[in-house]
Amino acid sequence: MQSGMMAMTFVAFCLPFAGALAAPLLTRLLGSRAALPLSLFPLAIFVHFAQLLPEIGRGEIVTGGYMWVPHYNVSFSWLIDGLSLTFLLLISGIGALIVLYSGAYLKGHPHQGRFFSFILMFMGAMLGLVASDSFLMLFVFWELTSITSFLLIGFDHAREASRRAALQALVVTGGGGLMLLAGLLVIWDVTGVTQLSLLLSFGPEVRASPFYVAILVLVLGGAFTKSAQFPFHFWLPNAMEAPTPVSAYLHSATMVKAGVYLLMRLNPVLGGTTPWETILPAFGGLTLLVGAVLSIRQTDLKLMLAYTTVASLGLLVMLTGFGSEHAAAAAALYLVAHSLFKGALFMVAGLVDHETGTRDITRLGGLGRAMPLTFAAALLAALSMGGLPPFFGFLAKEEVYVALSGGSLRSMAFMLAAVIGNALMFAVAFAIALKPFLGPRVATPKAPHEGPALLWLGPMLLAVCGLAAGLISAEVHALVTSPLASAIAGQPQVVTVSAMPHVSLALLLSAVTIVLGVAFFLLLDRARLAADRLVEDIGWGPDRGFDQFMAGLVRFSHRLTRLLQPGRMEVYLTITFAVVAAALLLPLAWYGEWPRLPIWPADAQFHELAVMALAIAGVFGVLTATNRLNAILALGIQGFAVALLFLLFGAPDLSFTQFMVETLSVVILTLVMTRLHLQPRDARPLSQKLPDAALAIACGLGFSLYLLKVTQGRFDPVLTEFFNLYSKAIAHGANVVNVIIVDFRGTDTLGEIAVVMTTGLAILSLIRIRKSVAGSAATATGPKKATAGDTQR
Template sequence: MTADGQWLTFLALLLPFAAAAIAPVLTKALKHNAAWVLALAPALIFLHFTGFVGTISSGETLTGGYVWIPSLSVDFSWFLDGLSVTFALLITGIGALIVLYAGGYLKGHEHQGRFFSFILMFMGSMLGLVVADSFLTLFVFWELTSITSFLLIGFDHSREASRRAALQALVVTGLGGLSLLAGLLVIWSATGVTSMSALLASESALRDAPLYMAALVLVLGGAFTKSAQFPFHFWLPNAMEAPTPVSAYLHSATMVKAGVYLLMRLNPVLGDTAAWETILPVFGGTTLLVGTLLAVRQTDLKLMLAYTTVASLGLLVMLTGVGSEKAVEAAVLYLVAHSMFKGALFMVAGLVDHESGTRDITKLGGLRKAMPVTFAAAVLAAASMGGVPLFFGFLAKEEIYAGLGFADGWTTLLTLVALAGNGLMFAIGFAVALKPFLGAKTETPKHAHEGPILLWLGPLVLAGLGLVSALLSGVSHELVSSPMSTAVLGEPVTVTISTVPHIGLPLALSVLTVALGILVFIMLGQGRATMAGILAAIGWGPDKGFDQVMRGLTRLSFRVTNIIQNGRLDYYMTATFIAVAVAVLVPMGLYDEWPAAPQFPRMPFYEWTVLLIALIGLGAVIYARDRLTAIVSLGIQGFAVALIFMLLGAPDLSFTQFMVETLSVVILALVMTRLRLSPTDHRPTGEKLLDIAVAGTCGAALGLMLLRVTQVPFNTELSDFFSQYSRVIAHGRNIVNVILVDFRGTDTLGEIAVVMIAGLAILALVRIRSVKPLADNKEER
């Protein structure tokens, strides 16, 4: 990549975040025209990545980036091939349409600017994820998608359902993110590489590593939670609490496809093993069936589409797990087709709700004349979703059956699963597209009419692209499908499927799919009642299980907190000092680092005098009859230390010690006086003995550690460094002051901050105690 191309790519990755920063201000200034201006950001990024299509389609890959953390060999880097560029085009192309759609859908909303900011931050996070090369860059953007999707799903934060859905999505995908992080660390340990490009170049190094299974399970944990695979599928339908522009974007080209992207990206290095070809088809096939069956149960247009998104993600995972050339081609074609028709149908559902006031399919009908453009977009999108000839979805469905077939018992089972899932999705797609628009007109909360251009432009464009891209399948395959399949498979692939039906098993299965879909469509009411009865009989499900787990976690946290944070300061202090003693003594015992018996030095009489003063002060503290006397007596210890500093030729340290000790005694005495604490200690003898034991153990531990430290040969490197550079660098003669102020100035600042915070806490405590009697007196009066 040229220097200009690298710089422009870096700007393209930052542009969504820059647009997000100005979105609230711009929305306030431009009102209803802000969407057109903000949509320019993803449109420009789309054009930028379009410039790489020709190079990528010729078989090249591009890398670039900048040094991020040199000490760890971590770069902010990107890797562009058919997979990442296709995702980038979907994210930004559909993103531009979503921004426009949101401009019409949330017109007049008081927080529209905030929404634009959230959606653009999410766009930038997803874009960074799919082009990331270094593992750390990938993980950072992965987590950013979880955080920004949390903000989007919980956008209507005044509703409890929105808050719950947002929290649920964050918890599930956040835990998956931790699993992915562990997986990336395992891959790093197993292969020694920290970037996707280097990992892909290592070929079978990861498959042959002893840590392969650990890496696979951890990576699947991240991918399955993000892409809502069973049993983690429950968060995705609940995310429908978000505004429809969010649903259309998250469920078509972005959030939920992040896991599928990761599996496709790692297919060349993790795939082609028995574990990969078993786990992915099993979970993917199960998710496909569960998603479609649950979709039949729904009456909300968005929920019907949400569950078919779950099913589609399962189908993509299943095909990626099969891993054959045809299966990979099918996964690629279906991913692109799904992005177009599902984005269009979600926007149609939102448009119907926006203009009629309801999304309940049982309460909608006869809207065809009132909303002709929306109806046309819905039919085109449903035709692609159902795999009708001349649409891109038809190409994907033909390739699905060509990639599975009936080669053996395993592929036969997967083919039957795909057949059932595709038939049910055909029925749901046309139910969403036809039932609200055909039949007798029903009374709706709003007088239904066609929406403004901002609302129908997006679905019409995406639905139309599903037709145009199939009719121009040669161009589509050359620029998108073949390069993407090549990246997923790890070897050159040429996709050739066209809209011309080819007589054979795939076409026969397609016809059977349509027949099954029509049958389910006709009997959708009976199917809905049947599924409702089955689900009522089952009762418990993962969604309810999530609530139970969260409640159990809350109760456990409450009980643990009551044990370890019971409000007793003496308990906290005892536990802290026990921990200190253990931390010092246990390592010394394990590694046999006990000090040798010291030789008692010969001291002059004045040093004996200072030691005697310290001992007298210690006795005064122990035998003091009230706390105030103990505090004053405690100052004797500090003064004794200050005298030692003075006798050993450190007057500056001695002066500092005198000042600190004096201030400490004065402040503590003042606090104790204001707090009016009990003047005597009424603790039972057992507690006193425990405190004596803990204090004695800590004192012995620290004394032993100091003895051991002083018996180690003195290393003069630091002393020599400070002596040599304190005058040259810091321009100070007093080395101690230079160390405190310059060499460890940040540490000193931290100490000052601690003292200040402690002082503020003491002040607050004193004020609370001094104000309370006044309040009590007022109540009495």
Template sequence: MLLAVLSGFILAACAPWLTRLLGDRAGWVLALLPAALFVYFLSWIPLTAGGAAEVVHYSWIPGLDINLSFLVDGLSLLFALLISGIGTFIIIYSGGYLHGHEYLPRFYGIMFAFMAAMLGVVLSNNIISLFVFWELTSITSYLLIGFNHEDKQARWCALQGLFVTVAGGLALLAGLIMLAGAGGSFELSELLNSGDVLRDYPLYTGMLILILFGTFTKSAQVPFHFWLPNAMAAPTPVSAYLHSATMVKAGIYLMARLNPGLGGTDQWLYTLGLFGAVTMFTGSFMALRSTDVKAMLAYSTIMALGTLTMLIGIGTEAAIIAALAFLLAHALYKAALFMLAGGLDHETGTKNILNMGGLRRLMPVSFITACVAALSLAGLPPLFGFIAKELMFEATLHAPAIATVTTVLAVISAIMIMAVAALFALRPYTGKLKETPKQPHEAPPSMLAGPVVLAALSLVFGVAGFLPVQGILHSAVAAVHGSPLEFKLYLWHGVNTPLLLSLLAVVTGLLVFAGWDRVLAVYRRLTFIDRFGPERGYERVMAALVWVAEWQTRVLQNGYMRNYLITILLTAVALAGGTFFIYTGNTVPFGTVDITFYEAVIAALIIAGAIVVSLMQSRLGAVATVGMVGFGVALIYVLFSAPDLAITQIMVETLTVILLVLVLYRLPRFLNLSSTAARIRDALVALLFGGMMTVLILAVLDVEVVAPISDQLVAWSYDEGHGRNIVNVILVDFRALDTLGEIFVVGLAAIGVYAMIRLRAEDKRS
């Protein structure tokens, strides 16, 4: 299992070299890896039958309870099969679509890393390793969306997707840590068996908000949906893969995975149910107004993601069954449709559906495949999409508390998606042949293999009543529901309310398709929506971020060391000192300090040296006085049995004095560059910071939260470090890196002194 997940990263490193070696055959050969992974995951189906699960464990960071453990059940297996199966066709398709592209070797490398990261997300059992893979999908998708890096728009879209998903990822990390704290484990297999504990957690609502913020941004739920259509700047193979089986489905996967543990509450129902329903409507509404074939499909993906979120939120048995069936149906037809859209763009040179027409004679295979896949998108029999849509209507009709809202929005969305499906299947291929930038012809076999097979599977699964995938769907439903469910799916359930709603959606959708030109004219009058949408909010937030950055650079990063120090010291006083006095009030527990006469004398010398150096006019005198302060600190180290620190302090202080003398000897005398008011301000800041540090140190002397670590180091020095000199053992064994750092500082100072001496000697010779 570990090799299956990480094999994509291994091939990603080799893919550029293999692509150059294999030439035009690279796509077909490289596709053998995801094909082999698909066969491997198929072998797990008998083990997960009936809702069983298997945990495969590899130790990673045991000290932090972070492991590379993998949970194999129906849900993770369904996603793994989609990722590897559709990924096989995507790799083959990429070879044809990007044939001759100078960056194709790089593309394959990033694509395999993306595939491996997505497999890691859906198979991880440890939530920390899941988050690592989660962020890797954001990074690799950023590289894929911005693949055409010379295009400014592609770079902007890639950054937008990265910022939105990574912001959600930070919230998700906090939510997952709270989840682990509430359930007492980092392992999903244990957390999901503690549903009552998680739902009774006092911070359940806050934890849920953080987790859903992460999943909503990843799966493009309103109001974070705007990044997904902009991700169409990526090459079509990326769009097809990202929309059907990866990236945007990661959020859906995590919500489905956590349903047994976090679902079943009003917060879960209303948040997922209503946000999902609104996203479903928004996606279908925006899809109908689009004329770019890829944008049209991108918005229809938002509709599907909203539908899945809504069904998971409803959480009934019917809704869970509908969600898993809809997930599978969408993956099949959406991958096929996107690859067909890429074929239209690749062979005609345009993505605008208004500029296409009459292509059925020149592209007959694409036309037939588009009709089959679009029928599944529209939810018409005998396609598997019809079964999924009927189940969706059944679930919304019986949704607790929000049935009316979800059903109405589902029907309206189905009407608009019916029109979108008809537009995609008929508008480019029927009617009069239109002139396009390129002479159109049928796509090559590498670009047709995926759409043909996936569209055929949509048909087979529909006609066979899902029998070919019965086992995997049953186990997936059991994983999401939390217990096995018995159900059977049929293409024909008789005349019932869901069928009547489907009929209404089909008839009305065809009418909308027939009058689409007039509908589009109405849409174009609604441009004010774009001026006030969430994307404008994102742009304003980013503009505000740039303004704040410019302001703080202008005010804080102004090139004056004095201002830097004042800012740092006052910030420390405000945060540390303010927090200290807020929590202690007027009762500050000062520890008692026994000071001997010679300690007081040394302290007085240090204080006197600090005062004198601030008043000294002579550079050499100031250096000497600074040396007095440093050597006084070294004496304190000696008195308190820290010879290592004392020796280091003496060496560094000696070298520093020598270095400063050599440098300052060549500089003019001190100049009076600051006003009296500035010097008074500096003195007050120094006194304020010094006073705060003194109070904190005195207070710390009387506070002992845990036993001093020195006791344990003394106990370990002989048994573990095999040394009788405790200080030496600490320096060499327990804090070796710190000692190495001190040696480095001393060595660096010595090199600096040597360089200054050599420079001085060379000046004299010249």
């Protein structure tokens, strides 16, 4: 790729984030009309990537990127093949429509700007996710989609249900993301590559690796949670708490497909093995049936659609892992078809909700005359979802049945699942497209009338695309589905299926599906009751399991915190000092590395001995002091004596600092004591004094022995020589200590002053908690000492 194109692609990946920054301001200036300029961002991205269509259609792969951290071989690089490009176009194209749609849908909402910002941020994350070449970027964008999805689901944050759904989605998909990270790390370890484009040629190595199963489980953990596969499907219907544009965009067309994307991307690497071809179809097929049955049970338009989305994702996973000749093509076709019709139907559901005030299917009817355009869009989308010719959904379904008609027992089992699932989805599609619009008029909370153009434009356009793609299937196959299927299969594929029905087993199965679907549609009310009863009988579901898990986690954390943080200062201090003593003494005892007894310095000068005596006198003063103030002062004397020793033995900087620290310690300790309102005398009983004394002696002994041992070891002067040699030469300073602090190890110092600052802030806020004055002021001394230690370097 020439550098100009590369720069443009990079800009395209940055554009959504730029839009997210601009969105709040634009919305403040223009109100809901900000949707128009903001939709230009995704539109520009769409146009840019559409230029790549011919190139990708020829089977080429576009890569590019920039080194980010060359030292660790981390790059911001992308890999665009048929798979990525299809996703890029879907994300940016549907994204543009969604931005327009939400302009009208959330008109007048006080936080519309924030909404635009979130949705554009999500778009950026999603675009990055499907185009990332390096593992790190893939993971970062993967988690970024989880986070932006959290923000969008919880957009209506005043409602508890929203908050719960947002948290649930974050925990499930974010947790899955961590599994994915682990999986990618294992792949890296096995193959030594960190880029998908390179990984694609490492398939045999990965599959033969003893870690294959571990990789598979970890990657599937990421993909199944993101793509809402059973038993992790529960978060997706709950995510319907989000405003409808979010449901249409994230939870049908794009984000939930990220897991499917990952499976498709890794199919050439991980696929073709028995575990892959067992686990994927099994979970996918189960998800298909569970989703379809649960969707029948719902009366809320959005929830019905949400469960069919779960079912469709199941179908996609099943096809991706099925491994037969046409499976890749079927997955490719269904992926595109689903994005178009499901996005349209979600927007229709939102439109109905917006104009009538309800989306309960039993309270809607006869809207067709009032909302003809909405009705038309819904019908077009439903025809595609139901799989009727010449819509694109029909092509997809034909190919699905071709892929599953292998004749073996395995094929037949999955074909049965596919027929039942498709028939149920057929029923739901037409329930949504017909029930609210036909029949007698039912009174709704708001008088229905056609929504503004921006609201019906999106669903209409997507639904028409579903029809057009079916009609001009040859061109669509050449540009989109064939490269897409080739990328999934890992080898060139040519998709040929057209909207012309031709007699075959697949057509027969389609007919069976339609007949079954019509039957389910007619018996929908009864089927709903039956499904309802089934779920009631089972009683427990993963959704409730999630609540139990979270409640258990909170209870466990609470208990653990109570155990570790009982709130008693004596306990904390005792534990801290006991650990210090153990850390000092145990290694010495364990390795038998006790220091030799020091030799009495025969040449000790009188003033040196005097200073030592002063230090001992200070300690003696602390022990015998009759009140606390005296004890603090005596401690100060001891500290000053030590500082004098530093001065005598050639560490003026250290001694200087020690003097100041001791002075300030005395002042601050005194202040703390006065605030604590303690009795002037120490009133501990002997039974407590003795263990405390033992602990104090153990700590003191530990430090002394440790220091003796250190000074008795051989001293390696390499650093001293280095600093003495270079301090003046390259850092222009004669004071080696200070040059080390501010220049050689400046980053350390930066960290330390940040700690000093943070500690200060922490102490300040503790002091300001009036109610627990005692606790706060006492803790204040702990960090104070720590900062003093820092400054003594």
